Amino acid sequence: MHSNRNYSLQSSNSFNIKASCSHIYFPSTLAELQQLPELTADKTSSNTSDNNADSFYILGEGSNTLFVESQAPIIIQPKFTGIDIDEQDDHFVVTVGAAENWHKLVCFCLAQGIYGLENLALIPGSVGAAPVQNIGAYGVEFADFCQQVQWYEFASKTLHSLTKQDCRFAYRDSIFKQAHYNKGLITQVTFNFPKAWQANLTYAGLDTLAQNSTALEVMTQVIALRSRKLPDPKQLPNAGSFFKNPLVNQKVFAQLQQQYPKIPHYPQANGEVKLAAGWLIEQTGLKGFRHEAVGVHQQQALVLVNYGSDFGSDIISLAKYIQRQVVDKFSVLLTPEVRMVTQQGERSFSLLPDVNPIGDNSND
Ligand SMILES: Cc1cc2nc3c(=O)[nH]c(=O)nc-3n(C[C@H](O)[C@H](O)[C@H](O)COP(=O)(O)OP(=O)(O)OC[C@H]3O[C@@H](n4cnc5c(N)ncnc54)[C@H](O)[C@@H]3O)c2cc1C
Structure with missing residues (x-):
């Protein structure tokens, strides 16, 4: 090897x-x-x-x-590659190696006349990581087209085929972050794309497109929107949304809405309410905030950017500072979406204590 x-x-x-x-x-x-x-x-x-x-x-x-x-x-770093297409009467089954690039897969599928992933264009990363946090954008998520995930289990040294149900997908979550966490790795992903396709234009920014828009037009719009709002990591290093959008219960939400009538909110099927983490950060005045070589992006407060620091601990300090400002203003705790890795492996870093002054992370 x-x-x-x-x-x-x-x-x-x-x-x-x-x-x-x-x-x-x-x-x-x-x-x-x-x-x-x-x-x-x-x-x-x-x-x-x-x-x-x-x-x-x-x-x-x-x-x-x-x-x-x-x-x-x-x-x-798994290096399983290859894309295989199996055309059936009413759908395509597409099997892809974990190391393939996600955006290249989206472009490849569209070029083959296989539609569905266009709303997920330009999401950085590999195909193998997509099921882990059930990547999503513009009203579509990975789970919508997942048929099966091939997973290698370290203990038994064997491959397992997990169905979509087995994967227990949820908002930025799956079995790979829960029961299967670090017990194996994903080698291959299989998608099912129905031939009966309809553009998903529900999300803000896509609702201006005509109902009969083609998949290519949707993808072009998604790319334009994302390029305007999100920094390209090659130009300005970042990892996309640093925090997850928090979920609160009805009671907490009612109190928040009374105090902040314009608070963006998205009711969930289970009764919880999803809040926009970027809006919460923006309200604390931190959009565009910069501390030495790290900062909060000027167009998107949910994205932390690295202007030239060599040290991950600088990003952690900034994240803690943001978390504290949001807790002080809204009593809502933002939890990181980004995976944080030390020499000992991944850490969940309960970021809250000791956030002032910024740069002091002695209680890690
Ligand atoms: C500018 C920008 C925009 C972004 N926009 C979005 C967005 O709109 N929606 C969204 O959901 N995400 C978004 N992200 C986050 C990121 O693109 C996704 O999380 C992506 O799936 C990460 O892929 P990766 O290969 O880089 O994963 P890595 O960062 O390498 O790993 C992420 C996690 O997946 C695990 N993992 C990776 N490969 C495997 C494997 N083969 N088997 C098992 N576990 C594995 C890792 O252990 C880790 O826990 C954005 C990131 C950036 C930088």
Whole structure:
């Protein structure tokens, strides 16, 4: 299997943080997966069968990953490639390797006359990471077209085919962040695209398009909207939305709405209300805020940007500061969407304590 030692990860994370790992493995076949050394997701955890095992992190294209320390754990970067199309009477079944680029897949499908993913154009990252947080944008999410996910389980060293139901998709969530978390990795994804296609134009910004718009017109509009609002990580390093949109119960929402009648809100099927994290941050006056080499994007308050810091801890300090400002104003806790990785593996970082002054993260 292809692997490397003392590998720089700076070009493998969209925050452009200077980090490196002692080992990186690039498995591209089942046999190579079976050769991976014994690893644990968390070296500090007592819940491991082998205390000598090294901690690890599964990396796609690093566009939802923040390396918090300059030393990263052992990295596994799956390299399963290939796109296979199986045309049926009324639908297409498309099977894609985890290492394929998401946006390239969207463009490829449209070029083949396979429609459905156009609203998800220009989302950075790999196909293998898409099921993990059930990527979504402009009223569509990954789960809408998922038929099956092929998942390699470390313990049994075997491949499992998980149906859409098995994956338990929810808002920015799936079984891969819950019960299957760090117990294996995704090698392949299978989509089902019905031939009977209708443009999904429900979302603000797409509702100006004609009802008979083509998939290409929808994609062009999505790309234009995203390019206007979101910084290109190659120009201004970032990882997209840093925080999730918070969910609150009806009682909390009623109190907030009384105080802030214009608060954007999206009622959920389970009775909860989703709030717009970007709006909450904007109301604290932090849109466009900059502290030394990191800041809050000028057009989109939910995106934290790196103007030139080498250190993931600078982003953490900023995130804590934002979290505190939002809690003080709204009593709502923002939780990170971005995955935060230390030398010991991924950390959830309860960001709240000690946020003042910015830059002090001694209680990590
Ligand atoms: C400018 C910008 C805009 C964005 N817009 C959106 C958006 O509109 N909607 C949205 O949902 N997201 C958005 N994101 C976030 C990001 O694009 C997605 O989370 C994407 O799926 C990350 O892919 P990746 O390969 O870079 O994942 P990575 O950052 O490498 O990994 C993300 C997570 O997936 C896990 N993972 C990666 N590959 C595998 C695998 N093969 N098997 C198992 N686990 C794996 C990692 O361990 C980690 O937990 C945006 C990011 C940026 C930078």
